[in-house]
Amino acid sequence: MERVYNFSAGPANLPLEVIEKAQNELSDFNDSGMSVMELSHRSKIYEDIHNEAKEKLLKLMKLGDDYELLFLQGGAYTQFVTIPMNYLEDKSSAAYINTGSWTAKAIEEAKFFGNVEVIASSEKDHFTYIPEIPEINKDYKYLYICTNNTIYGTRYTKDKLPNSPVPLLADMSSNILSENYDMTKFDLIFAGAQKNLGISGVTIVAIKKDFLTKSAENLPTMFDYKIHAEKNSLYNTPPTFAIYITGLMAKWLINQGGVEEIEKMNIEKAGKLYDFLDNSKIFKNNIKKEDRSLMNVIFFTGNKDLDAAFLKGAEKEGLFNLKGHRSVGGMRASIYNAMPMDGVESLIDYMKKFEMENKQEA
Ligand SMILES: Cc1ncc(COP(=O)(O)O)c(C=O)c1O
Numbered sequence: 001m002e003r004v005y006n007f008s009a010g011p012a013n014l015p016l017e018v019i020e021k022a023q024n025e026l027s028d029f030n031d032s033g034m035s036v037m038e039l040s041h042r043s044k045i046y047e048d049i050h051n052e053a054k055e056k057l058l059k060l061m062k063l064g065d066d067y068e069l070l071f072l073q074g075g076a077y078t079q080f081v082t083i084p085m086n087y088l089e090d091k092s093s094a095a096y097i098n099t100g101s102w103t104a105k106a107i108e109e110a111k112f113f114g115n116v117e118v119i120a121s122s123e124k125d126h127f128t129y130i131p132e133i134p135e136i137n138k139d140y141k142y143l144y145i146c147t148n149n150t151i152y153g154t155r156y157t158k159d160k161l162p163n164s165p166v167p168l169l170a171d172m173s174s175n176i177l178s179e180n181y182d183m184t185k186f187d188l189i190f191a192g193a194q195k196n197l198g199i200s201g202v203t204i205v206a207i208k209k210d211f212l213t214k215s216a217e218n219l220p221t222m223f224d225y226k227i228h229a230e231k232n233s234l235y236n237t238p239p240t241f242a243i244y245i246t247g248l249m250a251k252w253l254i255n256q257g258g259v260e261e262i263e264k265m266n267i268e269k270a271g272k273l274y275d276f277l278d279n280s281k282i283f284k285n286n287i288k289k290e291d292r293s294l295m296n297v298i299f300f301t302g303n304k305d306l307d308a309a310f311l312k313g314a315e316k317e318g319l320f321n322l323k324g325h326r327s328v329g330g331m332r333a334s335i336y337n338a339m340p341m342d343g344v345e346s347l348i349d350y351m352k353k354f355e356m357e358n359k360q361e362a
Contacts, residue, residue, distance in 0.1 A: 005343040008321035009150050009296060009334040010174070010195040018248045018338075036244045041237050050238070053247030057197075060253055061183040063206060070205040070225070071233040071243050076102075076173040076192035079203060080109040083169060083188070085223050087141045088114030089216035095119045095140045095166070100127045100149035101327060102171060114141075127152040129288035133162045142167040142187070148175030150195075151325040153298035153332065154291045161185055167211050175295050176204070177253060178337055179263040187211040193242060195295070196336045198249045201242035253337065262337055269335050269344045270294040276348050282306070282355050300330025307331060310354055317350045319343075 006013040029036045032045055039046040054069045063069075072078070083106075088094055091114050096107050098121035110116045117140070120131040127149060136143055143164045148155040150173070158181060162168060167187035176191040183189065187208045194200040207225060215225050227235055256262055274292060277285045283299045285292070301307055307330055314322050324330040335344055 002318070004318040004320050005339070005346055006320050007333045007335065007339070007343075007347070009325070009332060010192070010336075011200050012195050012334055012336050013338050013343075014198070014245075014249070015252050015338045018245065018252050021248055022245060037241050039240060041234060041240055046240060047234075049240075049244050049247055050232070050234070053243055053250055054233075056247065056250035056254060057204060058206070060177055060250060060259055061206060062259075063183055066209050068207050068209055068212060068229045070207065070228045071238050071246075072190075072203045072205055072228060073201070073239055074203065074222075075200070076171060076190060076203055077105070079171070079190040079205065080106040081112070082223050082225070083142075083144070084110040084113035084116075085219060086215040086225050089219075091115065092141050093117055093139065094142050094144060095136060096144045097121070097131065097133065097146075097162075098123055099130060099146055099154060100152045102150065102173070103144070103146045106144060106146070106171065110144075119143075122154075127154065128286055130154055130156055130160055130291045136162070136164055136166060138165050140166045142169050144169045144171075146171040146173075147181070148172070148178075148293050148295055150174040150293075150296050150334075151328060151332075153285070153287050153293045153296045155293040155295070157290065158182070160291070167208075174334075174336075175293070177259055177262065178266050178295055180259045193246050193249075195334070196249075196338075198246040199242050201239035202246060204246070249338075256337075265341070266294045266335075266337065269339065269341055270297060272341075272348060273297050273333065273335070273344055276351060280351070280355060281359055283351060295334060295336055297333045297335060298324055298328065298330060299333075300324065304329070306358060309358070313354060314347075314350060317346065319347055319350055322347075 026035050058069050093115040095117050098118050107116050120133055122129050122131045143166055147170050168185055169188045170186055172189045172191045174195050176196050178196055190205045193202045212225055221227055277283050277299050282301050285299045311323055322331045324332040
């Protein structure tokens with residue numbers, strides 16, 4: 001089958017160049033006579049892959065050696081637990097901003113460890129915007145946000161990022177390296193790789209060294225940030241192949257011109273889609289304009305049968321995985337860094353055609 005446009009929220013599409021590069025060196029990596037999957041994580045050849053991926057990610061994030069970059073396992077979800085385990089061990093308080101299902105889950109996990117205060121939320125309006133952030137009490141151990149809400153299609157723009165008097169922590173799983181945030185604002189960020197940075201199996205954590213020193217002592221090994229940092233994420237066997245693919249993705253992003261260029265492309269891709277939606281007679285997007293996600297564009301017709309017909313027809317056009325999250329319904333186009341403009345234009349062409357054919361149904 002020909003390759004299709006895959007709008008999945010994650011695992012998501014990868015650039016074909018990255019897949020082909022991995023394919024070309026699959027059975028013999030760098031004249032080793034072995035595939036990356038077969039390399040010992042203690043070998044020099046693997047360590048070079050590991051360290052190069054780490055350096056490139058820090059470079060893309062424009063973070064210096066006052067930050068540590070970790071490759072962890074257990075998905076982004078495990079970070080919902082690891083963070084409070086490391087920073088709320090003494091039943092102290094942290095502030096959370098609730099902007100959707102993923103922050104709600106992080107809040108529930110943190111409650112096992114300490115006092116969680118939800119200082120702002122857009123829940124009563126179905127998470128259709130990013131709430132204003134009130135003044136933040138300096139006694140909190142940290143302030144936690146999710147920069148892009150994969151399910152609801154909202155994001156923090158640069159100027160909405162909080163100026164926090166306490167360490168700022170963020171789940172960037174669905175928009176890492178997609179726009180040019182000042183990453184030095186954050187003391188810790190994490191992201192599962194399977195949306196913007198590769199494949200599932202590895203979670204990237206960037207943590208300020210100064211903040212790292214404040215983490216709890218005597219934690220179970222696999223939840224102890226300090227141990228992972230001391231051991232360069234090689235305490236136990238890391239997800240070697242996933243880290244290798246993340247390294248290829250980082251190289252690809254650098255070749256695209258880095259985050260500045262990627263951001264321009266993402267603004268253009270999402271802009272075209274939102275422009276179409278704002279002028280459409282049958283499709284709608286109900287997110288506050290200034291808070292719209294560049295990565296996950298949600299839309300709906302308001303008629304379940306029409307949505308179903310749209311989704312069925314999309315596959316015939318080579319446009320896959322456009323179904324909205326089950327908690328929201330409708331449609332969602334995830335247009336991460338690797339989605340080419342052609343994919344977005346093909347989607348708009350199909351939407352136009354569908355609109356012409358179904359105007360009277362709406
Ligand atoms: C913003 C966000 N955070 C966390 C997660 C959970 O990630 P994982 O499945 O890697 O644990 C997701 C998954 O889609 C997500 O979109």
